[in-house]
Every structure is written in C-alpha cells, then in structure tokens.
Amino acid sequence: xxxxxxxxxGFIGSHLVNAxxxxxxxxSVIDLKKGExxxxxxxxxxxxxxxxxxxxFKKEKFKAVFHLAAKTSVSESVKNPYDNFESNVVGSxxxxxxxxxxxxxxxxxxxxxxxxxxxxxxxxxxxxxxxSPYGASKGSxxxxxxxxxxxxxxxxxSLILANIYGPGNEKxxxxxxxxxxxxxxxxxxxxxDGNQSKSYVYIDDCxxxxxxxxxxxxxxxxxxxxxxxxGSDEQMSVKGIAKTISKILGVNPVYKFTETWKGDVTNxxxxxxxxxxxxxxxxxNTEKGIEKYLMYLIKN
Amino acid sequence: xxxxxxxxxGFIGSHLVNAxxxxxxxxSVIDLKKGExxxxxxxxxxxxxxxxxxxxFKKEKFKAVFHLAAKTSVSESVKNPYDNFESNVVGSxxxxxxxxxxxxxxxxxxxxxxxxxxxxxxxxxxxxxxxSPYGASKGSxxxxxxxxxxxxxxxxxSLILANIYGPGNEKxxxxxxxxxxxxxxxxxxxxxDGNQSKSYVYIDDCxxxxxxxxxxxxxxxxxxxxxxxxGSDEQMSVKGIAKTISKILGVNPVYKFTETWKGDVTNxxxxxxxxxxxxxxxxxNTEKGIEKYLMYLIKN
Numbered sequence: 001x002x003x004x005x006x007x008x009x010g011f012i013g014s015h016l017v018n019a020x021x022x023x024x025x026x027x028s029v030i031d032l033k034k035g036e037x038x039x040x041x042x043x044x045x046x047x048x049x050x051x052x053x054x055x056x057f058k059k060e061k062f063k064a065v066f067h068l069a070a071k072t073s074v075s076e077s078v079k080n081p082y083d084n085f086e087s088n089v090v091g092s093x094x095x096x097x098x099x100x101x102x103x104x105x106x107x108x109x110x111x112x113x114x115x116x117x118x119x120x121x122x123x124x125x126x127x128x129x130x131x132s133p134y135g136a137s138k139g140s141x142x143x144x145x146x147x148x149x150x151x152x153x154x155x156x157x158s159l160i161l162a163n164i165y166g167p168g169n170e171k172x173x174x175x176x177x178x179x180x181x182x183x184x185x186x187x188x189x190x191x192x193d194g195n196q197s198k199s200y201v202y203i204d205d206c207x208x209x210x211x212x213x214x215x216x217x218x219x220x221x222x223x224x225x226x227x228x229x230x231g232s233d234e235q236m237s238v239k240g241i242a243k244t245i246s247k248i249l250g251v252n253p254v255y256k257f258t259e260t261w262k263g264d265v266t267n268x269x270x271x272x273x274x275x276x277x278x279x280x281x282x283x284x285n286t287e288k289g290i291e292k293y294l295m296y297l298i299k300n
Numbered sequence: 301x302x303x304x305x306x307x308x309x310g311f312i313g314s315h316l317v318n319a320x321x322x323x324x325x326x327x328s329v330i331d332l333k334k335g336e337x338x339x340x341x342x343x344x345x346x347x348x349x350x351x352x353x354x355x356x357f358k359k360e361k362f363k364a365v366f367h368l369a370a371k372t373s374v375s376e377s378v379k380n381p382y383d384n385f386e387s388n389v390v391g392s393x394x395x396x397x398x399x400x401x402x403x404x405x406x407x408x409x410x411x412x413x414x415x416x417x418x419x420x421x422x423x424x425x426x427x428x429x430x431x432s433p434y435g436a437s438k439g440s441x442x443x444x445x446x447x448x449x450x451x452x453x454x455x456x457x458s459l460i461l462a463n464i465y466g467p468g469n470e471k472x473x474x475x476x477x478x479x480x481x482x483x484x485x486x487x488x489x490x491x492x493d494g495n496q497s498k499s500y501v502y503i504d505d506c507x508x509x510x511x512x513x514x515x516x517x518x519x520x521x522x523x524x525x526x527x528x529x530x531g532s533d534e535q536m537s538v539k540g541i542a543k544t545i546s547k548i549l550g551v552n553p554v555y556k557f558t559e560t561w562k563g564d565v566t567n568x569x570x571x572x573x574x575x576x577x578x579x580x581x582x583x584x585n586t587e588k589g590i591e592k593y594l595m596y597l598i599k600n
Contacts, residue, residue: 078451085393093385127427136447140440147436151378263451
C-alpha cells in the first residue's frame, strides 16, 4: 500500500517507516530532513507550506497517512507556545485538509498522554485537560480528528502515546541519565524530587501499536474516529529509572535533586486495555526496555 | 477599567459593549467592521494580522479582554473547515499571545455548547466531543485556555454558550421562522423532524453572565482557568419554537419537514448550576425571550 509518514525521519517515525517497509509497503516521508531508509521516498519540506503538501499529495496518491511530524518538546512549548502551536496544530490541520481532499482511506495520528494533564490514571473516555501548550496542541488536533471523521466520513485513529524511548531517541530522562553517568559516575542530578511516576513504552512496542491499529483499520475492525492509549502496564518513578540505569551500568551515584521544569506532568498511567483488546502485547517492560536502550547507547 | 472586546461589532459583542459602557468602562473593540456605540474606540482589522494586534495592545494597555470574535456558522465550518479554523483557532491564539505578553489581568472567552457534541446533558466536567469543525475550533481554544492559565498564571474564564438569540441576531431558527412566516403564513418549512431539542438563552441573560463572571474575577472570587455553561433551564424543541412563534404572531401554518443540515447537534441541555452558584438568574425563559425578540423584529 502507498503510505505517507510525516515526521518519518524523526525518532518514532524512522522506526515506523522501517517496519512499514519491512512489510512491503511503498513508503514516502515528509520531514524537515531526509532519513536513512533507502527504500523510502523523502520529501523535504515544512507542514506549514501548503503548496508543497498539495503537490506531494496530488503526485503520490497515498492510501494511508501516518501523521507524526510535530515539535515534541514540552518545555520548549512553554517558552514558545505559538511556535509549537503553528507546527503542531496548523501543520496538522494542513495535513488533515489534504487527507480530506484526497479522500485518504486511513489516517493515523501520534497524540500524547500530555493531553490528559495531571489526571493520574487516564482512560480514553476521560476529559482532556492539558497543562502545557504542547499538550493543548495535541489535544486540539484530537478534537479536530473527531470532527473530521464525523463530518467527512473518514477513518482516523489517534494513538495517545506515553513516553516513548529507545534507539534513536536523544532526549528524555533515560538518555539524560545515561549521559550524565557517563561523565560522572559519582553523582546524578535528578530534576524534581525523583518521585514523579510515569509510563514508559519501548519504541518497538509503540511501532507495533501503530501497525496493529492500522491493520485493524484496513480489515474494517476499527472504523470512524478512535483513540487508543499506548502505555505501559506499570509506572516507574524517576528515582526508579535512576536505580535501574545505575544497576545495569554497575555504578552507585549519589542523587542530587534539583528543581523540575514547568509543564511537566509528574504522575500518570494510561489505561491500555482498549489497545490490548485489539491484540496489543507489551514485549518489553520498562526494565527490559531500558536495558535494551542502554546497550544501544553504549555501542553507539 | 480599560477593556477590549474582540468581535464587539457583532451580535453578542455589541450588546456586551453597550453593557460595559453603561457601567462606565473604557471600551475598545477589534472587529472587521465598525460598530455603533459612540463611546467606543473601534479598531477595524483582522485577528490574523498579528502586527495590527500588537500595535493595538501596545497602545491601549487593556486590563481585561473579552474575546468573542469568531466565525459562528456551524454549517459554513463544515463546508470550509480550514477557513473556520484560521479565524477561530489561529485568531484566538494570536489574541491569547497578546494577552500573555501584555499580562492582561482578566481574559474572557465566548465558547460554544457545540464543544460537547451529541452528549445531550452537558456539565463543565464532561469530555469535549465536538462533531463540527466549528465545535472543534471552540474546543481547541478551550484546551489552550487551560494551558495558558496554568503555565503563565493567567485568569481566564470561558463561557460555554447555548444558542443565544435576540435583537441584532440575524440567523438561527427563530429569525428564520419569523422571516418565513412573514412571507407565507400558511406553511412553515422546518429543517429536520422538528424534534431537535436545544437550549436557547436570551441575549440580555447572556450579557449578564459575561458581566457577572468578569466582576467575580475582578473580586478574586473566580481565578485561574474556569469554564461556565451558559444555558437555559429547559430545552425547547424546534417544533415548540415554531408553535410559540405561530401563537405570538396569531398564525396557524402547516409544518413541512425537510432534511436537516450536517454538523447540527440535535439534542442538548447545559447544566447551568455552576453559573447559578455565582449568582446568575435567568430573567427571560425561552417563551418570554422569543416574544421580546419577535416584538423587536416586527418593529424593525
């Protein structure tokens, strides 16, 4: 099938692209930079450039679109809310409009657990209550997805992602701790009190969620507008991550706690039962995933 | 107090402006056209023109902003979702950014019951589930309000409005029925089966809601981000409206039912208890309000 992945050169996008190519789909990517998969057609450009989008869509006649392109930094969104809004909301509406006009059969969107705000335990039916502009940007698109699916009879699935980590990810707490410990094994600075408890999902399990939902859409089992939480079974505290990494690396640092950053959601777990009912299984729990990721970081 | 009302030349805006002027505030308006209140400073321009907004805000140093400017047609939003998105969401973000940068103390927003979608009975804590692009546009802004209030310590109130009607309103079912009956008293065409049951609020009661919430913000009783449903105590069916109008006009038409329009929310009532706890009282129930409005339409 002819598929477009926006943000296909980014962390999650590049893994997804590889998986789709492995399944023999003809994959194109729209991103600000080229990626590395040789079987993929890369269109370098900006989602805010409507003419560019129009041309790519007209030329390629995609059957499915995975829309992942976004500015993903929560703290940056707090500093520059408008910048984040333009990329994430205006950019998404531009993509949605192309999907509507070109009658794209299957649309998938990478949303974020930040749409729920400080709720703690989050089910898909819960009210969106984003505290960061980033969360508001993803939540806004989620609202529009429902409206587009309803008004224009489109099939749209939104995957509400917890913290995704793994090879290729160059931000986030695991990456941060690893690099700090590489420099200094004696001391580890932790933002916040370390009791922030969150949900972390290993990249392979995240990609599997996208592929699973996509295939269920193609089979007609999932239709209309649907939201799926993509989260781990258990929370892990930031202190727990520090301990897990220290154990794997065989180091024993002193923890130094500093102020956390604005906009952080400090405690959440996603109800993942809806996705599990579709057949999703987590193959890497947080400990196993962290170990895999660290092995990659050490090698690279 | 120095106050800006965006959309202050429109239906609800012009009534609100008059009420604020009557209370001796210094009122400015940003709108695409000039309004008629001689005590008001009108700035004619587009919310998408950021330079224009920047200049007005810098020059005027407002203390409060009532943001009402929007494209309000649900059916138009279905035809041109992007056009509606730009005016309502991008325009609102432009205003929000100015409010943030200029540290506006009190921000009030006119949201819409369409954010709830086809829920029926709607409380402020309910999940937003807009079906029309118009509803999604208002809901998106509502999400951003929460994020801005949280991140930048702003006081923001969103008034989630039912169908507002009254003098100056030149669309909607009451206006439509009146004009049809003026042309032909024997027959009345009704979109849908007439059983659509909705909440209607007379303009004076709506303006009172804005003023009440604003004063409670000034007094500090309402702070942070708050949402208030502005709805009637009772629903009225479209057939009920037809009967009420026919009775007042002393006519007895045959009803002719036709297909309804896409994007319509056919059944809703807003829980208005939160606003009532603040002291809001409805002075015009739907029958009384319709009578007042018809008297105005007949005279004008």
